[in-house]
Amino acid sequence: xxxxxxxxxxxxxxxxxxxxxxxxxxxxxxxxxxxxxxxxxxxxxxxxxxxxxxxxxxxxxxxxxxxxxxxxxxxxxxxxxxxxxxxxxxxxx
Amino acid sequence: xxxxxxxxxxxxxxxxxxxxxxxxxxxxxxxxxxxxxxxxxxxxxxxxxxxxxxxxxxxxxxxxxxxxxxxxxxxxxxxxxxxxxxxxxxxxx
Amino acid sequence: xxxxxxxxxxxxxxxxxxxxxxxxxxxxxxxxxxxxxxxxxxxxxxxxxxxxxxxxxxxxxxxxxxxxxxxxxxxxxxxxxxxxxxxxxxxxx
Amino acid sequence: xxxxxxxxxxxxxxxxxxxxxxxxxxxxxxxxxxxxxxxxxxxxxxxxxxxxxxxxxxxxxxxxxxxxxxxxxxxxxxxxxxxxxxxxxxxxx
Amino acid sequence: xxxxxxxxxxxxxxxxxxxxxxxxxxxxxxxxxxxxxxxxxxxxxxxxxxxxxxxxxxxxxxxxxxxxxxxxxxxxxxxxxxxxxxxxxxxxx
Amino acid sequence: xxxxxxxxxxxxxxxxxxxxxxxxxxxxxxxxxxxxxxxxxxxxxxxxxxxxxxxxxxxxxxxxxxxxxxxxxxxxxxxxxxxxxxxxxxxxx
Amino acid sequence: xxxxxxxxxxxxxxxxxxxxxxxxxxxxxxxxxxxxxxxxxxxxxxxxxxxxxxxxxxxxxxxxxxxxxxxxxxxxxxxxxxxxxxxxxxxxx
Numbered sequence: 001x002x003x004x005x006x007x008x009x010x011x012x013x014x015x016x017x018x019x020x021x022x023x024x025x026x027x028x029x030x031x032x033x034x035x036x037x038x039x040x041x042x043x044x045x046x047x048x049x050x051x052x053x054x055x056x057x058x059x060x061x062x063x064x065x066x067x068x069x070x071x072x073x074x075x076x077x078x079x080x081x082x083x084x085x086x087x088x089x090x091x092x093x
Numbered sequence: 094x095x096x097x098x099x100x101x102x103x104x105x106x107x108x109x110x111x112x113x114x115x116x117x118x119x120x121x122x123x124x125x126x127x128x129x130x131x132x133x134x135x136x137x138x139x140x141x142x143x144x145x146x147x148x149x150x151x152x153x154x155x156x157x158x159x160x161x162x163x164x165x166x167x168x169x170x171x172x173x174x175x176x177x178x179x180x181x182x183x184x185x186x
Numbered sequence: 187x188x189x190x191x192x193x194x195x196x197x198x199x200x201x202x203x204x205x206x207x208x209x210x211x212x213x214x215x216x217x218x219x220x221x222x223x224x225x226x227x228x229x230x231x232x233x234x235x236x237x238x239x240x241x242x243x244x245x246x247x248x249x250x251x252x253x254x255x256x257x258x259x260x261x262x263x264x265x266x267x268x269x270x271x272x273x274x275x276x277x278x279x
Numbered sequence: 280x281x282x283x284x285x286x287x288x289x290x291x292x293x294x295x296x297x298x299x300x301x302x303x304x305x306x307x308x309x310x311x312x313x314x315x316x317x318x319x320x321x322x323x324x325x326x327x328x329x330x331x332x333x334x335x336x337x338x339x340x341x342x343x344x345x346x347x348x349x350x351x352x353x354x355x356x357x358x359x360x361x362x363x364x365x366x367x368x369x370x371x372x
Numbered sequence: 373x374x375x376x377x378x379x380x381x382x383x384x385x386x387x388x389x390x391x392x393x394x395x396x397x398x399x400x401x402x403x404x405x406x407x408x409x410x411x412x413x414x415x416x417x418x419x420x421x422x423x424x425x426x427x428x429x430x431x432x433x434x435x436x437x438x439x440x441x442x443x444x445x446x447x448x449x450x451x452x453x454x455x456x457x458x459x460x461x462x463x464x465x
Numbered sequence: 466x467x468x469x470x471x472x473x474x475x476x477x478x479x480x481x482x483x484x485x486x487x488x489x490x491x492x493x494x495x496x497x498x499x500x501x502x503x504x505x506x507x508x509x510x511x512x513x514x515x516x517x518x519x520x521x522x523x524x525x526x527x528x529x530x531x532x533x534x535x536x537x538x539x540x541x542x543x544x545x546x547x548x549x550x551x552x553x554x555x556x557x558x
Numbered sequence: 559x560x561x562x563x564x565x566x567x568x569x570x571x572x573x574x575x576x577x578x579x580x581x582x583x584x585x586x587x588x589x590x591x592x593x594x595x596x597x598x599x600x601x602x603x604x605x606x607x608x609x610x611x612x613x614x615x616x617x618x619x620x621x622x623x624x625x626x627x628x629x630x631x632x633x634x635x636x637x638x639x640x641x642x643x644x645x646x647x648x649x650x651x
Contacts, residue, residue: 002344003371005336010370034165034176041370044336049142049328057098057137065095065167072313072369074344083313083369090165090176091103091134092096127258127269142235150191150230158188158260158269183258183269184196184227185189220444220455235421243377243416251374251446251455276444276455277382277413278375281530282557284522289556320556323522328514351499351555353530362499362555406630406641421607429563429602437560437632437641462630462641463568463599464561467623468650470615475649506649509615514607537592537648539623548592548648 002076007046007086009058011037011066012079034065034090037082045086056086063093095169100139100179102151104130104159105172127158127183130175139179149179156186188262193232193272195244197223197252198265220251220276223268232272242272249279281355286325286365288337290316290345291358313344313369316361325365335365342372374448379418379458381430383409383438384451406437406462409454418458428458435465467541472511472551474523476502476531477544499530499555502547511551521551528558560634565604565644567616569595569624570637592623592648595640604644614644621651 002010014036039062045053058064070088074081095103107129132155138146151157163181167174188196200222225248231239244250256274260267281289293315318341324332337343349367353360374382386408411434417425430436442460446453467475479501504527510518523529535553539546560568572594597620603611616622628646632639 005368005370006366008369034167047327047333048140048144050144051327051329051331051333052144054140054144067165072346074313074369076372087099089098090101090167091098093169127260141233141237143237145237147233147237160258179191182191183194183260184191186262220446234419234423236423238423240419240423253444272377275377276380276446277377279448284551284554284556287555326513326519330513330515330517330519351532353499353555355558406632420605420609422609424609426605426609439630458563461563462566462632463563465634470644470647470649473648512606512612516606516608516610516612537625539592539648541651 002041002074002081002083004041004043004083006043007054007056008043009039009056009084009086009089010041010074010081011039011064011071011084013037013082014063035068036063036065036093037084038063040081043086058086058089058092064089065091065093095134095167095174095176097134097136097176099136100147100149101136102132102149102177102179102182103134103167103174104132104157104164104177106130106175107156128161129156129158129186130177131156133174136179151179151182151185157182158184158186188227188260188267188269190227190229190269192229193240193242194229195225195242195270195272195275196227196260196267197225197250197257197270199223199268200249221254222249222251222279223270224249226267229272244272244275244278250275251277251279281320281353281360281362283320283322283362285322286333286335287322288318288335288363288365288368289320289353289360290318290343290350290363292316292361293342314347315342315344315372316363317342319360322365337365337368337371343368344370344372374413374446374453374455376413376415376455378415379426379428380415381411381428381456381458381461382413382446382453383411383436383443383456385409385454386435407440408435408437408465409456410435412453415458430458430461430464436461437463437465467506467539467546467548469506469508469548471508472519472521473508474504474521474549474551474554475506475539475546476504476529476536476549478502478547479528500533501528501530501558502549503528505546508551523551523554523557529554530556530558560599560632560639560641562599562601562641564601565612565614566601567597567614567642567644567647568599568632568639569597569622569629569642571595571640572621593626594621594623594651595642596621598639601644616644616647616650622647623649623651 004010042056045056066089071082071084097103135149138149159182164175164177190196225244228242231242252275257268257270283289318337321335324335345368350361350363376382414428417428438461443454443456469475504523507521510521531554536547536549562568597616600614603614624647629640629642
């Protein structure tokens, strides 16, 4: 499997349907909207100035939300993944 | 519930009515106006370079004021939340 | 009362009259002019990388001068306040 | 062989064919696409503020993916290489 | 007297006459010209990441030269002062 | 000889001929191309926040490749040199 | 004499004649050319995060070369000086 480096995390994107009764898209806010994903691989964590690594807070199998424009798309063995830094992850669901 | 990462905090927005006798909106200042929210979840805190985590100063249930344009909107189980960094929180009421 | 977070300080603005005999405003310098305020609440101080907090140098009741465009206006229980970072405070009078 | 300094890594580029049945190139995303390479030399690692070096996570022979626009091209003994910083490497395959 | 915070210093400006025989101002360089001042109050110094304060190198009564556009003008008890950071002071005369 | 300060290194430039059979210059990449040089003097290394110096990785006599636009040209005793920071050096040949 | 603060150094500029047989100025490079100076005063050095000062590498009497656009001109007792940061000094001759 992909082994992300440092504080990076590999996720599978989860498509979230924006359901509205009328089918109309109503932009109600100028604020950035996050996206959902499922964690499939976790790096060893970033290295602090004292030489220790910060244990990542997420683990494989977690469903997370992350900043919409974060990360790099990767195609691996025919599937699409996204590689994020853990700092781009907002919360675990 | 949403479990925010690091120094992040999940809040519910509190709408504050701007009442004026005549109903007229009078912008009396060019300075940024903050907004109010109620804390519903708190992360484990940011990691210092010596490897320890800074205990967040806010706790679940606190009413806070924060910088108006801070944070990311999240819809979770039909409700709207905002995910902020603790550094975007100005004060606890 | 408002409880500011980290290195933040809550102040009441002190209006300083610019008296000129003729009533004429004479800009004699392009340099930034500071403003005066009275400290009404002090945060617990910023956290250093070694995990300790820096004790704020100002205390409740101090009259201070601060950078003119610093801070965020807050209305609380009908009164106007300004929330500053301690680093925006230039001196105590 | 080339001996990279600090947190640098020397790689041989691996050309990845973008196969489409019709031969048509379909840009399906505005997100940055990474590239693949094979590690041929690894530096001694970056120096932390405490004076120790961070052991690189990649080793000679690893197949990696990296940010597309990262690195500097080098021609050495008639062959083309790319010198990257380890932080530009996203994952090991 | 004004008590400056942190690494700040209060000075009185010393006007330096630019004497030329003909009274003509001859700009002979595009480089920034510094100004002179007399130190009237010194802060407690900036706080290092290990929690100690750096003892300021200047003391009350020193005549200093500083970067021309540095600092904030303050009027206090009818007199004009300038509040600088110690890092804006170039040298003691 | 020139004694470079800190993490600086003095090099003699090595001109690399770009040979093409037809004499035609074919820009095959938009990526930055590095240059070669020979190290003639090495500084004492940069100082870390713990007060120790980082021993430079290059030594006098090394042939190196470096970022094309890095460094400052110096003419000393009739010869041309380039003063680089060690961080601008990509690899030792 | 002028006593520079921190990592600052006071130098006297050394004018270097650009001699060409024909008197023609031939710009042969777009790279920045440094200037020469003689060190006349040295500060106590910059303070590290652990509270110690870094002993300056240059001493009074050294002839140095420095980045052309660095520093601030100072006129003191009828003579022109330049105040630099030690990091703007490239090498000692």
